[in-house]
Every structure is written in C-alpha cells, then in structure tokens.
Amino acid sequence: MTATEKKERKRESIMQASLQLFSLHGFHKTTIPDIAKKLGMSVGNLYNYFSSKDILAQEIIKYTSEVLGAKIREVNETDLSAQEKIRRIVEVYFVMSKEKPEMIEYFLRVYLSNREVFSEGCEGMTCVSGFITEIMIFFDDGVASGELRDQDFFSAFGLFMGYLGGMVFLKGEGVLPQEIEYYIDDISRNIYNALKA
Amino acid sequence: MEALKPRLLWLQSITCNGNTHSFLNHPDLFSILSHFELVYHPVLESSCMLHEVLARKAPCDILILEGAFSEQGMVKEGVEILDVALYYANVAEHIVTAGTCATFGGIFKGYDPDAISGFAFDEERQTARFERFSPKLISLPGCPIHPKWLSYVLMMIVQGRSIPLDAMCRPQELYNITVHTGCSRNEYFEWKVDTKGFGLKEGCLFYELGCQGPYTRGSCNKILWNDTSSKTVVGTPCFGCTEPTFPKAVLFETKTHMGIPASMPLGVPRRAYLTATGVAKSFKIKRFEERIITYED
Amino acid sequence: MKIEKLIEKIEGEASLDFSFEAGVVSDVRIRFGLYRGIEQILEKKAPRDALVITPRVCGICNHAHLMAAVKAIESGYRASGIDVTLSPKADAIREFTLACELIQNHVKWLYMTVIPHFESLTGKRSQENHALKASYISTTITKALAIFAGQWPHSSYAVPGGVTCDPTYVDVMQATALVEEAIRFFEQMMVGMPLEAYLGIDSVSQLHSIQGDVGRLMQRLGEAGMAEKGHSHDRFIVFGEGMGFVSGKATATTVSSVDVRYVEESNQEDSTAKAVSYKQKQFETGPLARAIIAKNPLIKSLHKRYKDSLLTRVFARTHEVGLLLHRAKEALVHLDVTQPSCMLESKLLSTDFEGVGTVEAARGSLIHRSVVKSGRIAHYDIIVPTQWNLSHGNASEKGVAVRAMIGSASIEEASFIFRSFDVCSVCTMQ
Numbered sequence: 001m002t003a004t005e006k007k008e009r010k011r012e013s014i015m016q017a018s019l020q021l022f023s024l025h026g027f028h029k030t031t032i033p034d035i036a037k038k039l040g041m042s043v044g045n046l047y048n049y050f051s052s053k054d055i056l057a058q059e060i061i062k063y064t065s066e067v068l069g070a071k072i073r074e075v076n077e078t079d080l081s082a083q084e085k086i087r088r089i090v091e092v093y094f095v096m097s098k099e100k101p102e103m104i105e106y107f108l109r110v111y112l113s114n115r116e117v118f119s120e121g122c123e124g125m126t127c128v129s130g131f132i133t134e135i136m137i138f139f140d141d142g143v144a145s146g147e148l149r150d151q152d153f154f155s156a157f158g159l160f161m162g163y164l165g166g167m168v169f170l171k172g173e174g175v176l177p178q179e180i181e182y183y184i185d186d187i188s189r190n191i192y193n194a195l196k197a
Numbered sequence: 198m199e200a201l202k203p204r205l206l207w208l209q210s211i212t213c214n215g216n217t218h219s220f221l222n223h224p225d226l227f228s229i230l231s232h233f234e235l236v237y238h239p240v241l242e243s244s245c246m247l248h249e250v251l252a253r254k255a256p257c258d259i260l261i262l263e264g265a266f267s268e269q270g271m272v273k274e275g276v277e278i279l280d281v282a283l284y285y286a287n288v289a290e291h292i293v294t295a296g297t298c299a300t301f302g303g304i305f306k307g308y309d310p311d312a313i314s315g316f317a318f319d320e321e322r323q324t325a326r327f328e329r330f331s332p333k334l335i336s337l338p339g340c341p342i343h344p345k346w347l348s349y350v351l352m353m354i355v356q357g358r359s360i361p362l363d364a365m366c367r368p369q370e371l372y373n374i375t376v377h378t379g380c381s382r383n384e385y386f387e388w389k390v391d392t393k394g395f396g397l398k399e400g401c402l403f404y405e406l407g408c409q410g411p412y413t414r415g416s417c418n419k420i421l422w423n424d425t426s427s428k429t430v431v432g433t434p435c436f437g438c439t440e441p442t443f444p445k446a447v448l449f450e451t452k453t454h455m456g457i458p459a460s461m462p463l464g465v466p467r468r469a470y471l472t473a474t475g476v477a478k479s480f481k482i483k484r485f486e487e488r489i490i491t492y493e494d
Numbered sequence: 495m496k497i498e499k500l501i502e503k504i505e506g507e508a509s510l511d512f513s514f515e516a517g518v519v520s521d522v523r524i525r526f527g528l529y530r531g532i533e534q535i536l537e538k539k540a541p542r543d544a545l546v547i548t549p550r551v552c553g554i555c556n557h558a559h560l561m562a563a564v565k566a567i568e569s570g571y572r573a574s575g576i577d578v579t580l581s582p583k584a585d586a587i588r589e590f591t592l593a594c595e596l597i598q599n600h601v602k603w604l605y606m607t608v609i610p611h612f613e614s615l616t617g618k619r620s621q622e623n624h625a626l627k628a629s630y631i632s633t634t635i636t637k638a639l640a641i642f643a644g645q646w647p648h649s650s651y652a653v654p655g656g657v658t659c660d661p662t663y664v665d666v667m668q669a670t671a672l673v674e675e676a677i678r679f680f681e682q683m684m685v686g687m688p689l690e691a692y693l694g695i696d697s698v699s700q701l702h703s704i705q706g707d708v709g710r711l712m713q714r715l716g717e718a719g720m721a722e723k724g725h726s727h728d729r730f731i732v733f734g735e736g737m738g739f740v741s742g743k744a745t746a747t748t749v750s751s752v753d754v755r756y757v758e759e760s761n762q763e764d765s766t767a768k769a770v771s772y773k774q775k776q777f778e779t780g781p782l783a784r785a786i787i788a789k790n791p792l793i794k795s796l797h798k799r800y801k802d803s804l805l806t807r808v809f810a811r812t813h814e815v816g817l818l819l820h821r822a823k824e825a826l827v828h829l830d831v832t833q834p835s836c837m838l839e840s841k842l843l844s845t846d847f848e849g850v851g852t853v854e855a856a857r858g859s860l861i862h863r864s865v866v867k868s869g870r871i872a873h874y875d876i877i878v879p880t881q882w883n884l885s886h887g888n889a890s891e892k893g894v895a896v897r898a899m900i901g902s903a904s905i906e907e908a909s910f911i912f913r914s915f916d917v918c919s920v921c922t923m924q
Contacts, residue, residue, distance in 0.1 A: 011400030123479040213552050427645065428644040428645060444546060492832045
C-alpha cells in the first residue's frame, strides 16, 4: 500500500467513525476528541486529516452521497424499465437504511438539521451532487423512453426522495409496525403511479 | 506569363441563394476571386453562360455546389441539375458543398425527404456519391455558409495546402469547435444562469430558449458574422444550422426531461454535465443576477 | 414566331417564351423552376419555427420574410386577445434592419443587374468593376444590420413582442458610422451630391443635377428612349407600412386604402408560381408603387411626365436608397437603448390563431398568413412581390411585367425591361 492509499484509507475510517457518532449523538454533542478517542488516534493527528469539525461534516455528506449515488448508478446502467428501476432504487435506499443506518440517519439528522454547518462549502447541491446526478439521470432516461411524464424536476424529486426519507425517518422514530422491506412493493408502485406518463 | 488560375464553377440546385449572397458580403471578395477564373457564378459576371454550363461545355477545376439535390425533377433548360453536377464533379479536382442544403439536404429536404438530399450526404448518412467523390470533397455546412469559411477553403486550395478534414469532410479548423466557443454569454453558461427572456444581454439561452450552440459544430462565435456579431450575441438561440439534423422542430424552446436538457454539450457525458451543473447551480452569484449596465434615467 | 430564352442571374433563373407579331413582342410566358414547398414544410411545425424557416425562402430578402413571419404571429396573437405592443426601440430597430436589407438589395440590383445589362443592350461596355461597388456597400450596410440582427443573411432576431438583441450605445455608434459610410458612398458614387441636397430635389426639372452613377444611368436611359418603354397598367399597390411607406393602392391619380382580404392567389398553367391579383386586377408592387402611394414629390413629378416607364421604375428604386439611408440614420439618432427590447414572455402565448403579416420587401409587398391550430401550423401562405409583378395576368388583362414587355422590338430589350422589375426567381419558387 502506498502512502497515499494509506492516508485515504485513514480518512475513510475517520469518516466512518464520525458518521456513527454524529448519527448517534448528534452533530453538536459529538466532539473531535470523541472521534479521536473512538479511533485511538490523537486529536492533533486527526486535524491533519480534517481541519475542522465542519469540514469533516461536509466531507462525510459528500462521501455518503457518493456511496448512495454509486448504488443508484448501478441501477441506471441496467436495461430495466423505469418501473423496475424505481423498485430497485427504493430497495437500495431501504436496504442501506437498514445495513448502514448511519448513512441515511446522517443525511436526515445531521445534514438537513444543521444547515449552518453546511452553508459555506456545501451550498445547494454541491455536496450531494453524487446522489442528485444519478437521480437526474434516472428521470432523464425515464422521460426520454416515454415511461415517465415530463414535469418540473423538483416536483418529481420531492415526491420520490421526500417519500423515502419520510419512511426512513418514521423507521428511526420506531413507529413503523413492520420491517421497512415490507413497504418496498407498495411504495414503489405509488411512486411509479405518481411519475408515470 | 501569368500562371493558369484554377477555374471556379458555382452550380446551384435547390437553393435560396443564401450562400451566394453571404459570400458576396466578403469584405475581400474581389481579392479572393482574383486568384481564380470565374467560369460560372449565380450573380457575378463569369466567363460562361448558364446554357454552356448545362451543356457541359465549361471547364472546371473547383466545383462549388449550392442547394439540395433531387434524384429527379430539378431541371434547368430541360437538363437534370444532378447530372450536370455529377459531370463536373468528375472533372473537378475539388468539390465544395457550400451550405447545409448541398451538404446534408437542409431545409428543402423537408418537402420530399425521400427524394431530396445533400450531394454526398443525406442528413448524416453517406449517399452513393460519397464513395465516388469523397477524396476530393470538402463539406461546408451552414445555413448559410459564412463567407470566410469559403474563402479559407479556396485560399488553402490556391496555396496547395492540405485542409485537415473530419469524417464528414468538414474542415476541422472550422468545425471542430462549437458555436458555443467564444459566445459572449459563456459566463452565464458556466454558472447555469438562464436568461430571463428575449431581448436581454444577460443570461444563457441553452436552458429554456432552445440554443443549440453547445452541441453545434461551427465557428460562428470565433469568426463573427458580417465581421460583427452572431446569433447568440444578439440573444437569438443557435438553431444548429450547420448540423445534418437541421432544421429540428420547436426551435425556440429547449427540449428538456424534467428540466434536464435533452441534448448535452458536444462530447460531454451526461453524468459529467449534470454533476457540474448541480454544483454550479448551488451558488447564487450576484454579478450574474444583475444587469450588466445600469443607465441613468 | 416563338422564341424561348433563359434569363439567368436574377436570384435564380426564369424561362421566357416570347411571341412575336409584326416584329415586336406580342406576348410572353414566364416560367420558373422547381417548386420548393416551403409552405408545406411549415405545416405541423411550431408557429415560431416560421421565424427560422421562412427567411430561407430567399437569400437576398430573407430579412423581409422574417419580419412578415413575426408580424403574422403578432397579428394572430392580437386576434386572440393578447396585447402586443412594441417598444419604440424595438420598432425602430426592426425598421432599421429591414431598411438595411432594402438598401443592399437596391444597390446590388443597380450595379449587378441594371448597369451591366444596359451596357450590354447598348453595346457600350465600360471597364469598371460594378460588382465591386455593389459588394462594398452591401458588406457595409449588412454589417450595420448584423449589429442588431446577429447576421445577414438568415437572421431570426425578431420575435413576437420585439427583438432578441439588447444593444448598447457602443453598438449604436458602430451602426451609425456604418450608415454614414454608406451615405458617403451614395453621395460620392451614386448621385454626386450631399444626401441632404439630394433629398431636397422635388421635381423632374432638377433631375439633371443628379450626377454619379445614377445620374449617368438616367441620362443614358433617357437617350435610349427608356422613358417611353416598359409601360404597364400604371396601377400600384402597397400593403406594408413603416420606413416612410404607407399602404394603399393607386389607380390613375386616385390613392385609396387596401385590405389584404381582397388579395387572390390562383394557379397558373405551365408555371410553378401562383398568380396574384387584387379584386381581379393586376397591380405593380415595389419601390415605384411605394413612392407613388407615399406621394414622394420627385417620383410623382417623374411619373407625371413619364408614367410607369422603365426609366421611372428604375429611378424609383435607386431613389429609395437615398430615402432609406436617411430613415436609417434617423432611426439610430433617436434610439433609446434603455427601453425594453421585447415586451412579451418568451413562451408561445397562443396555440390557436390566424394571423397576417405584411411587410415591404425590396421588391414590394410581402404577405405571410399563418393558421395555427393546437400549437402547430395548420396552414401557411406566402405571397411574394414577384408574384404581383410577374404573373401572366388573367383573362381580361396581362400581367404587369408581361404588359411592360409587349411592344419591345427585341428579346434583349424585353429582357432588360423584365430585369427592371428586380425579379426574384427564388422567392417565387418558394
């Protein structure tokens, strides 16, 4: 392993650890020493990787957005119909909320709830473009193939992602009577019905 | 004794004369023409009459074709123009298809799409004539051509230089950039700032008003029109008139899919474009939201 | 006796079949080439695509087609209750650019058609490169046009509610300098006197004071008896307004109003061009018609003496260059760039309408009719000036140019009379 690769891997492990702590305790209650302690590294060394907690928070949102984007990209690159792709995207999102709950939790509870942290450096869609781009491509393909109705991007995006985010939020609050997979079929159908041409 | 000048024959088929008149506006027209013997031209005095040209009695080293071709029915004096064109195409050393009609079919193809095409191309497809004539073919699409595109080609021929061409025989020096290159609205494109409507010098025309500049090959914003301006500079969208697909439909609106432009800038992967767009759009830049000039009342 | 002749270099070509009786032309059949189907091409297109497609009817009067097309949409908008008001700025810019197109046309016609063919006719060829002059002024004035319209030929900068350009005073100053250069050309090469003095000439008795290429041409046309040739019905019609032109029709000395609804198109045997008449009567359109109906003193005076002769017709066109240069310069002097360029939203505002756009093109009145249903063009109709001047006429009377040629002693003379109408073959084969 080269020094660069080593450094990259360390960066990732810092982000992983912080992700868990931020999602669990919230952004403000988690301190840099907490993160350093969890990783068994010195606070000074941690600052070599991220110059501030805000920067760290921003890098994490970029990272999670890339991870989620990469999964949706796999769906986009299939020859499936838009209807089937919707199901796959819902699945990707819900499975991730289960297997890596910290990622989705981070988005909902840190990114969306602490806008002041992201106001400079993560303007608009700058830090979530990895994910947004893939959703755009999904919509674009769907309209181009005639399966989805042409409409304003945000009215479609809000319907799709607001819905999924809301479900994961309910799951996090512990109010869902069933496991989240239980809802995949119905939700996919609802989304498709709302977006189809 | 003066060296023999290349003999230039300008032959028209189904055309509006737009390329002829565009070329007449070349500021150095007669200096350029002084290098040639003008055998035939649609409006300028020339050494042959049209009936001599049609009777295949004219000499020809450089054949300029203007207008679209019909397999049958485009007749002058009882002679099929396509046959005349083929005769001189065989004789000539260079064939220049001047304009989109002669190159790809253009506007007039729309009347009878099965029968009308360009000389060597039918939209982007090669016609049977392509194989025969491609070694001496130079494509100059544009509706109309820019006068300096033609003078560039003619002077390169006079000087015996070889013109680097692309797969459709278009000069790379003219068509390997897009109309977007050099557009005065480039900053607005970079930052994805849409124009607020027609008649404003601010804002980009690509997002709403149908501008095809980012994916249209041509040097309209590098070699300005009438030495002065261009469509996009004066707030008119580029209609893609140099392309084999010209004219597309619904020209004053950008085709979008949920707000995403259906056509991407030339050679730019959609993913790359959308990533950059998402980022650029996330910033509100004051200078691009304001009028460039404020006039006192 | 019948003789067929191909007339070339007239914005395309036309075939004329001359009939001779008693040594003079007794009838002429005018045939144009392939019909290009622009009206059919427009069907099912978006209404505003006409702003891009119709200029391609003609390489020399493309700008007039753009103006007629935009006016047709605006008239259709108004008919469907939409308020279409242009700012004085947008109005002035449209007028300016159209005037520039007329100027380039007239000067090209003078130097590339009339003078060379008159020299051929009289066998007195000069060694001058007339086309160089034509190219110079055309290049200069279309540059001024392009400052606002982006390019010439084939601009589409006029849109419903105004223009797409948003000029600064930098642009206005450049355009002014170019117009002044064109004026200098007019003064020094064409008429040999200051424009202001030229425009002060109001009677045929002062015509001799005009010098330059126009003065020389007039003198020689007179010597060649061209004031007695080329007479037609002496009836004139104008539909467009602006640039100092007014609409109306003139028969004998009476000027009265016109209504596009009385314009009739009809197919002609053995020609791809449709004939056009007004209440079944043949009318001449173009600069002579415009000057008569706008009551231009000098042309009225010339007409009083020589009627609608070739000489009157030729002079009316060159005279219009002076009038238009003056208008063009004035339009820029008063241009206020702070006014809005376009007063309507950028989207299509009505999906069902019928509109008519009339405009004065270089060769006369140009009419576009657009019928739009469910957001698509259902029917498009273009009537070009050459149809007025060059039809064969009807059962009761010959067409305008045909009648003007009848009585000519030779094909060469008749062809020269034909060219004096500034024929546009490509427009006719729309």
